[in-house]
Amino acid sequence: MGDAIVGVVANPLSGRDIRRLVTQASVFPTAEKANMIQRMLTALAAVGVHRVLLGTDLGGISAAVFRAIERRQGAGGRWPEVEFLDGQPIRQTAQDTVDAVRRMVTAGAQVIVCLGGDGTARVTASAAGDVPMLALSTGTNNTFPAVREATIAGLAAGLVATGTVPADGVTARAKLLEARVGDRAETALIDVAVSTERHVGSRAVWDPATLTQLFCAFAEPDAIGLSSILGQLSPVARHEPHGVTARISPGAARSVLAPIAPGLVVPVGVSEIERMRPGSVYPIDARAGVIAVDGERELTFEPGQRPTVRLRADGPRCLDVPAVLAASARLGLLRRTRDGPRGRSPSSSED
Amino acid sequence: MTDTVERKALTREQLLSAYRMMRAIREFEERVHAEFATGEIPGFVHLYAGEEASAVGVCSNLDGRDTIASTHRGHGHCIAKGVDVSEMMAEIYGRQTGSCHGKGGSMHIADLSKGMLGANGIVGGGPPLICGTALAAKLKGTGGVSVAFFGDGASNQGTTLESMNLASVWNLPAIFVAENNGYAETTSSTWSVASDNIADRAAGFGMPGVIVDGFDFFAVHEAASEAIARARAGGGPTLLEMKFTRYFGHFEGDQQTYRAGEVEHARAELDCLTRFAARVTETGELTRSDLDAADAEVAATIDRAVDEAKAAPLPTEADLLTDVYVRY
Numbered sequence: 001m002g003d004a005i006v007g008v009v010a011n012p013l014s015g016r017d018i019r020r021l022v023t024q025a026s027v028f029p030t031a032e033k034a035n036m037i038q039r040m041l042t043a044l045a046a047v048g049v050h051r052v053l054l055g056t057d058l059g060g061i062s063a064a065v066f067r068a069i070e071r072r073q074g075a076g077g078r079w080p081e082v083e084f085l086d087g088q089p090i091r092q093t094a095q096d097t098v099d100a101v102r103r104m105v106t107a108g109a110q111v112i113v114c115l116g117g118d119g120t121a122r123v124t125a126s127a128a129g130d131v132p133m134l135a136l137s138t139g140t141n142n143t144f145p146a147v148r149e150a151t152i153a154g155l156a157a158g159l160v161a162t163g164t165v166p167a168d169g170v171t172a173r174a175k176l177l178e179a180r181v182g183d184r185a186e187t188a189l190i191d192v193a194v195s196t197e198r199h200v201g202s203r204a205v206w207d208p209a210t211l212t213q214l215f216c217a218f219a220e221p222d223a224i225g226l227s228s229i230l231g232q233l234s235p236v237a238r239h240e241p242h243g244v245t246a247r248i249s250p251g252a253a254r255s256v257l258a259p260i261a262p263g264l265v266v267p268v269g270v271s272e273i274e275r276m277r278p279g280s281v282y283p284i285d286a287r288a289g290v291i292a293v294d295g296e297r298e299l300t301f302e303p304g305q306r307p308t309v310r311l312r313a314d315g316p317r318c319l320d321v322p323a324v325l326a327a328s329a330r331l332g333l334l335r336r337t338r339d340g341p342r343g344r345s346p347s348s349s350e351d
Numbered sequence: 352m353t354d355t356v357e358r359k360a361l362t363r364e365q366l367l368s369a370y371r372m373m374r375a376i377r378e379f380e381e382r383v384h385a386e387f388a389t390g391e392i393p394g395f396v397h398l399y400a401g402e403e404a405s406a407v408g409v410c411s412n413l414d415g416r417d418t419i420a421s422t423h424r425g426h427g428h429c430i431a432k433g434v435d436v437s438e439m440m441a442e443i444y445g446r447q448t449g450s451c452h453g454k455g456g457s458m459h460i461a462d463l464s465k466g467m468l469g470a471n472g473i474v475g476g477g478p479p480l481i482c483g484t485a486l487a488a489k490l491k492g493t494g495g496v497s498v499a500f501f502g503d504g505a506s507n508q509g510t511t512l513e514s515m516n517l518a519s520v521w522n523l524p525a526i527f528v529a530e531n532n533g534y535a536e537t538t539s540s541t542w543s544v545a546s547d548n549i550a551d552r553a554a555g556f557g558m559p560g561v562i563v564d565g566f567d568f569f570a571v572h573e574a575a576s577e578a579i580a581r582a583r584a585g586g587g588p589t590l591l592e593m594k595f596t597r598y599f600g601h602f603e604g605d606q607q608t609y610r611a612g613e614v615e616h617a618r619a620e621l622d623c624l625t626r627f628a629a630r631v632t633e634t635g636e637l638t639r640s641d642l643d644a645a646d647a648e649v650a651a652t653i654d655r656a657v658d659e660a661k662a663a664p665l666p667t668e669a670d671l672l673t674d675v676y677v678r679y
Contacts, residue, residue, distance in 0.1 A: 012547070012548070013562055016548060016550055016551075016560070016561065016562040017561060017562065018561050018563075018573065018574050018577060020550075020553075020559040020560060020561050021559040021561050021574065021577050021578055021581065021589055022577050024559070027551075027553075027554045027560070029546065029548070029551040029554065030546060030547045030548055030551055031546070031551070058541050059547050059548060060541065060546075060547025060548070061547075063541070063547075064547075089612075092594070197360075198360060198634050198636070199569040199630060199634075200567075200569065200570075201567070201569040201570050201572070201573045202563065202569075202570045202573040202574050203570070288634070300630075300633070300634075302633060302634065302635075
């Protein structure tokens with residue numbers, strides 16, 4: 001077996017948008033993102049990962065990890081060798097995440113961990129190919145990435161990257177929504193919403209009065225974000241093959257009280273709820289407006305462009321952290337005796 | 352439920368006015384850049400080109416009740432708050448007809464009648480001033496809001512941090528706009544700002560902190576409108592961090608050996624005027640001829656301002672002792 005490699009990418013801008021101002025959404029400082037990566041490094045080392053590829057940024061996350069590594073020299077604690085994916089221009093846009101994830105895939109990473117919100121997970125998924133990804137929340141809407149302790153995520157990522165826990169049993173392929181306007185396309189992991197606003201502006205969507213249509217790959221009853229609108233009316237689980245779509249209008253006969261953003265619970269009028277079949281193309285009816293993917297305004301469209309949305313089954317492979325650690329418990333992988341590891345597949349956890 | 356402002360689309364007039372204002376700042380700065388090279392302008396100038404969306408996106412939400420404090424890079428803020436460009440140009444040329452009778456120059460342009468408290472040669476000098484005007488507005492119940500623009504360098508100054516603390520403690524209608532153009536003179540903010548994101552510091556003062564694409568008028572306008580409405584309604588201060596790049600050096604004459612390529616990239620890919628024009632013509636909210644007409648009108652205004660400034664008289668010896676004291 002080759003060297004176990006884990007890729008880690010963190011979005012320096014996640015958790016800082018206008019929702020801090022309009023809905024008291026949670027704050028995720030750079031320092032905490034860097035701390036999470038350091039806790040993850042400790043866990044990865046503990047289960048035998050020797051090499052970590054870390055995306056670089058100008059937001060200070062990779063720099064803080066770099067300084068931490070320098071300070072640790074001579075301190076004794078063991079961390080994997082961290083290779084900083086630099087040498088490429090940093091644009092301070094989502095393209096930085098795409099570039100880093102592509103390099104991780106090329107370098108043979110067995111697991112890619114991303115730190116960010118739903119937007120970061122979406123961008124990571126678009127570049128991760130078949131490599132299992134683990135999305136950790138440091139963003140605003142936490143529907144796709146889990147709010148989870150980074151140490152635990154590091155253990156799970158490490159157990160899978162080293163092959164100690166086989167990836168097949170603990171990963172599942174997510175669904176994907178593809179929104180298309182002419183030759184421009186964007187993917188979403190959770191929802192695509194159509195807004196009558198004209199500009200991308202500050203990206204976030206927090207006024208339901210501007211929405212006309214909603215498409216969800218899945219809609220969980222306990223979701224935060226736009227998918228919560230259908231999560232209470234017509235829930236769809238992540239593992240089910242279909243999705244769900246509906247029209248949104250303030251005048252609809254039926255409305256639902258939905259937490260469409262952290263700190264924002266509003267009545268939303270809903271009509272014509274319909275199951276989305278995988279592969280089928282659904283038209284967007286509004287003449288002009290903005291399409292939001294996973295809660296962020298991204299694509300604008302003008303009269304005559306006739307945008308569409310399609311549900312795809314070929315989303316990213318997602319790592320199920322509880323399943324990995326349950327397998328570890330079952331196999332005794334983290335048990336130790338005074339003489340060393342006792343698990344059934346110990347080869348990868350020794351130097 | 353939330354008490355955010357109702358999301359109204361900007362009218363044609365508002366869009367045209369925003370474009371005209373951003374264009375005026377760009378044209379003003381490019382003209383000063385050219386004129387400064389001739390040696391006719393005394394003192395220093397620090398140009399705002401590239402950052403127009405910040406000044407205009409914020410100030411287009413303000414009215415006569417509101418005040419702003421600016422920086423050494425203040426021309427854009429002055430124009431966006433309505434200071435007369437001819438008086439500004441005359442001030443830069445040190446003429447009697449200038450906003451401050453030619454005694455201040457670029458770094459001290461002020462016009463209290465417009466709520467413009469002044470450009471400021473002291474880094475971090477603006478934030479304490481707006482705590483004063485915001486407190487006055489609060490005590491008098493005018494509904495006025497005060498805005499301090501400051502740079503990434505000033506974000507490390509005690510005055511700025513103390514002002515944010517005071518604004519929060521007194522729950523002032525104050526907006527702190529950190530214009531992070533990446534460099535304090537020649538020092539990179541990625542090196543000098545310990546929290547990396549200036550917006551991160553807001554949490555320590557118990558106020559919201561938001562990062563905004565400072566090249567995008569619509570993003571700035573949205574964030575500022577929410578922050579200002581919140582402040583007017585008694586919701587307290589907000590910190591907005593604009594991320595962008597200045598197109599010229601720190602001051603005119605700066606060789607800029609500390610950076611390479613980013614200005615070209617920003618001008619080609621991110622420019623606020625180019626993006627704004629592309630966007631509003633795509634939606635049909637404005638036409639190319641609307642924008643061309645605004646360009647022509649602005650160019651004529653700036654030409655006139657330069658001609659008038661050059662023709663205006665310098666202050667005389669007799670002016671030396673005027674305006675030294677102000678009676679309140």
